[in-house]
Amino acid sequence: MGRLSADTTPPAHAATPGGDAPPTPAATPWSRHALVVVRVAVATPDADALARVARLAAGLGPxxxxxxxxxxxxxxxxxxxxxxxxxxxxxAADDHETLVWPAPPDVPDDAGIDRLDVRGLPQPLPLVATARAVAAMAPGDGLEVIGAAGSPLLVDFLAGRAEVTFDPDASGGLVVTRLRRI
Structure with a gap:
């Protein structure tokens, strides 16, 4: 995963590697907030793996x-x-993800919901709250996420776990992300 910010969003006239024009900044509200995600895979969470992850997590910044x-x-x-x-x-029984970030902030309680508003949450909480809500869903259940969670990082993170679609809200730059648990 990489870093998304307003500085890394290509200009409106630039073409993507596929030749298409990139989305406009109004269609990608997540580009206003920088988020760095480091992903690692650990086969077994034994004592050595826990120590390595703790050392890596100790270097995380806001x-x-x-x-x-x-x-x-x-x-x-x-x-x-x-x-x-x-x-x-x-x-799933063999698919676990542990998300670690520096405090503060704490993730709000959102258990048992079908609509999640992440607009007021600082990074990295939009992704954390969305992932936690999806993990709590049963296969076939749906969730609407309002705000900054509509990002390519979210699509990558939930690949194989949920179907993700983005719908720009008619009221402006807001994005509604619709998720269906696989």
Whole structure:
């Protein structure tokens, strides 16, 4: 994954590698906020893996997120504590993602919802709150996310876990992201 910001959005007249014009900044509100995501895969969350992830997480700065994918769930509370926050997302019996970021902020409680508004959340919480909500859904369930969660990072993160569609709101630069759990 990479860093998205207003500075990395190509100018409106530039073509994408596929030859198409890029979306306009109004259609991509997530480009106003920088988010750095580091993704690593760990086969087994054993003591050595926990120590490596904790060292990596200790270097995170504001707006940065460490996403650790594993085939087994991580022990409760690891790697977290002190200056780190953690959310565990269990997508399937062999598909677990632990999200770690520096505190503050804390992720708001959004359990059991079908519409999530992430417009007022600082980075990396739009992605964290969306991932946690999708992990809590049953296959076939849907979720509407209002605001900054409509991003290419979200599509990559949820690949194989949820179907993702973006719908620009008629009222302006707002994006509604519709998710259906696979």
């Amino acid at each position: 707006g940065e997120l460490l996403a650790v994918r594993s085939a087994r769930p991580w022990p409760d509370g690891s790697p977290a504590g002190g200056t780190l926050r953690r959310v565990a997302c269990d997508f």
